[in-house]
Amino acid sequence: MKAFTIGDASAGTLRPAELPAPPAPADDQIQLELLGTSINPIDPLVARGYGARLLNRKGDGPLMPGRDGVARVVQVGSGVTDLEPGQRVVLAVSPRTGGTYSERLNLPRGCVAPIGDQLDDATAAGLGYAGLTALQSLGAAGLSADKARGKRLCINGASGGVGSIALILARRWGAAITAVASQRNHDWLQRLGADEIVDYRDSAAMAAIRADIVLNFAPAADSTRQHDPLLGELCQRDTPGRAYVTTNTPVLGAVTDRGIVRGLAGSGKTYLKKRLQARRSGVRYRWVLFKEDADQLATLANLFAEGDTPSIVSESRALDALPDAFNDQQAASSPGKVVFMAADDRA
Numbered sequence: 001m002k003a004f005t006i007g008d009a010s011a012g013t014l015r016p017a018e019l020p021a022p023p024a025p026a027d028d029q030i031q032l033e034l035l036g037t038s039i040n041p042i043d044p045l046v047a048r049g050y051g052a053r054l055l056n057r058k059g060d061g062p063l064m065p066g067r068d069g070v071a072r073v074v075q076v077g078s079g080v081t082d083l084e085p086g087q088r089v090v091l092a093v094s095p096r097t098g099g100t101y102s103e104r105l106n107l108p109r110g111c112v113a114p115i116g117d118q119l120d121d122a123t124a125a126g127l128g129y130a131g132l133t134a135l136q137s138l139g140a141a142g143l144s145a146d147k148a149r150g151k152r153l154c155i156n157g158a159s160g161g162v163g164s165i166a167l168i169l170a171r172r173w174g175a176a177i178t179a180v181a182s183q184r185n186h187d188w189l190q191r192l193g194a195d196e197i198v199d200y201r202d203s204a205a206m207a208a209i210r211a212d213i214v215l216n217f218a219p220a221a222d223s224t225r226q227h228d229p230l231l232g233e234l235c236q237r238d239t240p241g242r243a244y245v246t247t248n249t250p251v252l253g254a255v256t257d258r259g260i261v262r263g264l265a266g267s268g269k270t271y272l273k274k275r276l277q278a279r280r281s282g283v284r285y286r287w288v289l290f291k292e293d294a295d296q297l298a299t300l301a302n303l304f305a306e307g308d309t310p311s312i313v314s315e316s317r318a319l320d321a322l323p324d325a326f327n328d329q330q331a332a333s334s335p336g337k338v339v340f341m342a343a344d345d346r347a
């Protein structure tokens, strides 16, 4: 069976591999045939050892990355009563559970949601992990379909996978959105429906942003120090209902450097301190860590199945092109999601 893995001595390089086919699925598992997947920033980092003590604890044998995908059900475990062979599903998998870069794989029911014909394979391939993170970030900021209308939201890092999906959802729910990204991605943000677009290199425009809620998806320059762009400005405002949510936390960096116990304790202390400081200025401050959630995944798939939803896919390539793209993350410059499809009928 064909797969893509990181070997022990490969210095984080993804390579094609032949692996034995998975056994019959356990009671709560589903056996799947992969139709497509994408790359999420966490995987190349884990492949190079970042967060490995927490996320790849066994450290034995090849590591299989892959946090998302679209797949067809081959077989279900005896405890899975709501899915059947032949159904298409969307996947969102924590690094602690396993990887999706394999022709055939077994996953727990909690990582899988069924999809209808309206959701195309390419969109579903890149939707799960980035989409659940976006949905969970909006939720942490107190935003939902019935609580977002009229809210002034700023999305920093809006052109990436998580940012693009958060923008589409918040726009659909009626928020007014300032989207922050580099100039070359401004057309992309316009197409997704941003009301105002700012280049993060333009410090005057950044300082002039007037939002009550900030979602930060911009990658941190230093993985061990907490950096919260736009939080200072938000704390100086005096409007009610302000919130700051970030997906970029020092947790994995701290665990990498200091071990699980000291790393978790240290970043826990940082989190509490930051929350307290922000609360003194009337700002709700939250870190978001992706959580597997089959119900939320189904909700997300339904939202993206609606006909007028802008596409999150900027490029669709063959699955065989996955290792080159994975190993050359510097070259990854396309906005939204780049997906890698098993079949020849790519979008």
Ligand SMILES: NC(=O)c1ccc[n+]([C@@H]2O[C@H](COP(=O)([O-])OP(=O)(O)OC[C@H]3O[C@@H](n4cnc5c(N)ncnc54)[C@H](OP(=O)(O)O)[C@@H]3O)[C@@H](O)[C@H]2O)c1
Pocket (backbone or CB within 6 Å): 040, 041, 042, 129, 130, 133, 156, 157, 158, 159, 160, 161, 162, 163, 180, 181, 182, 183, 185, 200, 217, 218, 219, 220, 247, 248, 249, 288, 289, 290, 333, 335, 336
């Ligand atoms: N905590 C969690 O569980 C969790 C889960 C998923 C993702 N994440 C993290 O969340 C972040 C976003 O994930 P993603 O999948 O959307 O990544 P992505 O697709 O690589 O997008 C990252 C985006 O950040 C933008 N960016 C780079 N430097 C920036 C800066 N200085 N200011 C503002 N934007 C900047 C880039 O936009 P331009 O190309 O326009 O510069 C890029 O589109 C990543 O750092 C990822 O590691 C965390």
